[in-house]
Amino acid sequence: MATAQTPPAPVAQDPEAGLPAGAQPAAISGTAAGVAVPGARRELRRRPDRGMLGGVCAGLAEYLGVEPLAVRVVVAIVAGAGGIGIGLYALAWALMPTAPGTEGLTPSRSARMKGAVIALLGLGVLVGSHRVGLAAGYLLIWPLVLGACGMALVWRPAVSSGGQGRPARRMSLLLYLRHRSGIDAPRVAIGALLVAFSSAAMLHAAGVLHSLGAAIGAVAIVATALGLLFGPWFVRLGRSLAFERAARIREQERAEVAAHLHDSVLQTLALIQKRSEDAHEVAGLARRQERELRRWLFERPEAGTPGSMKSQLGTVAAEVEELHGVQVEAVIVGDGEMSARMDAVVQAAREALTNAAKFAGTAQIDLYAEIAAEKVEVFVRDRGVGFDPETIPADRRGVRESIVGRIERHGGTCAIHSAPGQGTEVELRMERAT
């Protein structure tokens, strides 16, 4: 029975070696791509992507730097010889975190076939050892195997995979039960049942089962007394733990808000104090800050998807506001993806806004865009001095090239309505499809 009861040292080390390593983010980064980087600390992690059953042996082999097959054969023999290896394998499976990026992966079919062959080898050893009379310890071994499997079931969910840079958590069952999210009641129940059964079996084997009744009674009385004594303390402990956690989260959020306000609002307020004699500049600063803060507070869905036409137009409007100290009242209806044509529209709109900001002499410009499935319409309107479109000087490239030319090159149409004293409106129209 020597082989069965003295498992290979690395297997016994599984929990101790694997889990603390997972708690160190620096170590995680070393194997982030699933490749052992030379010099980086190697970790004991399951490799379900390379394994045959759960990736325990593959992970072990990677950790030890040996052939996976060697580990597998050793494990199979140990498993066969008395069966304790099966329980240890189950425990290792439960306790070893998976390697980052391999969560949810399962071994390939051919790997499973090979695994079956090796399992047969283990079975052979099992039967063989039975034949030669090495099975004397079965009464103790099998309860141990079952108990280990049960523990594996109970512990499994408490050990996070350690992927995504999160430290692998290890907590007591009690804490785990309190930490209720994602608990798998049937699994824990089956595991507990297995452990209880194996305990009973071992007690039976040791010949003490008959006196169990009295023992249970005594234990129950002591437990009740302890519960009455320490129960309130436990409850308080639990509450204060939850409270602390909530307080910590609040504190984190507060720090984040404070940091943001410092970087943005306080800086702007300081700037405003410095420039308080320049009303124009102050108004611009205030507006920019307002927009920025509002975006941060509301994360508005109407701001559009990053990179979408809506967000591009919004950005352009904000840029013109900032650059020229005017207010752009941007109203954008609908949204759509960008393309070369849509980019032309956005750039032309930008040019129209810039023109209005520079030449209209008003503080406010209206931008209205309607982004439909088949076409896009953009209107840029100001109530400024206006001009006679017939007499645009040839050197005013802004209007001719950047607006009209750009839109017409892409097959759109452009109209400019203006008259001296009447303000200006630029209309841009473009089909979306080619």
Next chain:
Amino acid sequence: MSRVKVAIVDDHRLFRAGVRAELGELVEVVGDAGEVSEAARMIARTRPDVVLLDVHMPEGGGVEVISRVSKDLPEVRFLALSVSDAASDVIGVIRAGARGYVTKTISGADLADAVQRVAEGDAVFSPRLAGFVLDAFAAEGRSVDDPELDQLTPREREVLRHIARGYMYKEIAQRLGISVKTVEAHVSAVLRKLQLSSRHELSRWALQRRLVSLDGP
């Protein structure tokens, strides 16, 4: 003609003082309040024609004020005044019964004008609100099972688009060759449709918008 009686409800004292100063002699400010229950009492006491209402306040915001007041005092009219850009908030307060929505950056004269129009029973749509409404009614795939929400007439849509482009009612009337009264009638009709369409449809709209903005067109 007597001046319009106005009450200001906003949880920022500084802002209330600012609006008072801006409105000055153009209207008669009869009271202000900084929170929902105080506002309800103040409105019941002072009987203003128009309440300038902040969308965002503790204890339920503008929507709550409207729901508390309008049962007993249906003649009091509300004009939402907010810095909020969130479409759902703005549409929410409109649906609760506000007659319009303007942003806080509006000038004193324009605000007084808006108050006057609301007092006369008209709807006041800022370009932004017009954009929100067009967005709401433009969402696709609703025509079949959604008779109420889909009924923006082409004319109403045209009027809304002009408002969104920054035109004033008078200019819109001129451009479309209709009277200002007709423009006002169109806007009021849109407001009514917005308030009558079922809650279910509007939440669906919100959902669709989110989907649209996530996945592109």
